[in-house]
Amino acid sequence: MENLGISTTEFIGYFASLLVLGSFLMKNIKKLRMINTMGCTLFVAYGILLDFSWPIIITNLSIIIINIYYLTKKNIECVVPEEKENDTSVVD
Numbered sequence: 001m002e003n004l005g006i007s008t009t010e011f012i013g014y015f016a017s018l019l020v021l022g023s024f025l026m027k028n029i030k031k032l033r034m035i036n037t038m039g040c041t042l043f044v045a046y047g048i049l050l051d052f053s054w055p056i057i058i059t060n061l062s063i064i065i066i067n068i069y070y071l072t073k074k075n076i077e078c079v080v081p082e083e084k085e086n087d088t089s090v091v092d
Contacts, residue, residue, distance in 0.1 A: 009049040016042035033067040040064045 006014070019039030026032040040060040047056030 009046065012042055012049065013046045016040075016046055030071065033071050037064055037067045037071075040067070 004011075016039045019035055019042065023032050023036035023039060026035060040063045043060040044057050044064070047053040047060065050056065
């Protein structure tokens with residue numbers, strides 16, 4: 001990477017930023033969280049390469065955990081409003 005004028009560490013940081021920024025362009029929340037998780041993982045690596053920059057590492061590890069939680073959680077609360085919308089029964 002030195003040939004491009006940036007270090008490998010900087011490249012990882014820029015690529016992580018690009019992934020996190022790009023994740024917010026996703027319409028599908030699952031894709032958003034998956035791409036965001038990849039960016040955060042690279043940010044953790046970036047924080048380690050910066051001689052353990054703990055604010056970067058802790059923040060991005062926390063976001064990874066949150067993303068994994070929501071990616072694996074059954075989305076029950078999203079099903080309930082849809083059922084109510086499609087309900088055509090008449091209430092007296």
